[in-house]
Amino acid sequence: MKALVPVKRVIDYNVKPRVKADGSGVDLANVKMSMNPFDEIAVEEAVRLKEAGQIDEIVVVSIGPAKAQETLRAALAMGADSALLIETEEAIEPLAVAKMLKAVSGEVEPGLIILGKQAIDDDSNQTGQMLAGLMNLPQGTFASKVELEGDHVRVTREVDGGLETVRLSTPAIITTDLRLNEPRYASLPNIMKAKKKPLEIKTPADYGVDIAPRLKTLNVSEPPVRQAGVKVADVDELIARLKAMGVA
Template sequence: MKALVPVKRVIDYNVKPRVKSDGSGVDLSNVKMSMNPFDEIAVEEAVRLKEAGAVSEIVAVSVGPAKAQETLRTALAMGADSAVLVETDETVEPLAVAKILKAVAAEIEPGLIILGKQAIDDDSNQTGQMLAALMDLPQGTFASKVLVEGDYVKVTREVDGGLETVKLSIPAIITTDLRLNEPRYASLPNIMKAKKKPLETKTPADYGVDIAPRLKTLNVSEPPVRQAGVKVADVDELVARLKAMGVA
């Protein structure tokens, strides 16, 4: 069984984003980029399933600029067998990404599509669900545990009330949550081997997908600066201040 793992190139989670002076978006110039953390978890889970014998081949795919090859090479170094880059310099919205992934999946025919529940740059949390709808496949979102049993996969989901376990027929789509696993670091030998693994490059036009944006960004701004805390002398003053703020 093959596993398809979409990965996205985003600003490194350790970097504080800067907004462009004209408010048109986030400034990406001279900023460290890396794989979306939730996608790292997805790659790790696919590798673990392969090590357990449930998956035979892992294909990583990314939609983005040519520099996204670096992100795919990271996935290859972590354990993916091959990669596909759907190259475009345009900003691609979740629906267009889902349509591209559907076309890629039609070629690869994976048993499992494992992707991060959301990307940390736009926090859309839509691609996995849209892909499941387009492909008419069962989905297990916010997965904290994945267990393949024959022609089925059990997914333990994180929900508001606690945990929910669903049994999905394969092929299926899984989106990963933070508690699913701890991604491994790519070793130097694996990084060197990743340079020799196959990486195919295509474009959205090759799949007949229109990536024209449906949304228009009106303005991007920094969040308001958090106000400094205030020290109080005793409990009575604290209660008085809370009442004045309408909290107590």
């Protein structure tokens, strides 16, 4: 069985994003970029399934600029076998990503497609669900545990009321949540080996997918600055202030 794992290059989660002066978007100049944390979890889960002998091959794919090769090499260093970059400088929306992944899946023919549940740059949480709809495949979202059982996969997923377990026939689509696993750090030998693993580069035109945006960003702004708190002398003053604010 093959596993297809999409990964995205995003601003590193430790970096505080800056808004462009003209409010047109987030400033990406001279900013540290890394693999989307939820995608790291997806790669780690695929590698663990491979180490358990349940998956034979892991293919990672990214859609983005040429620098996304670094993200793919990081996934290869974690244990993926080969990589595909669909190179474009355009900002790709979730629906276009899902259409592209459907086309890639037609070539790879994976038994499992494992995605991060969302990217931390746009927080859309849409691609996995859209892909399942386009491919008419069963899906297990927000996975906190994945168990392969022959030609089925059991997914424990996090829901508002606790945990829910679903049993899916393969091929299936899984989106990963934070508590699924803790991604490993790539060792230096594996980083060196990753440089020799195959990395293919294509374009959206190779798949005939329309990536024209359906949405237009009108304005991007910083969140309002939080006001400083105040101290009150006693409970009566606290209640008076809450009443003045319309809270009590």
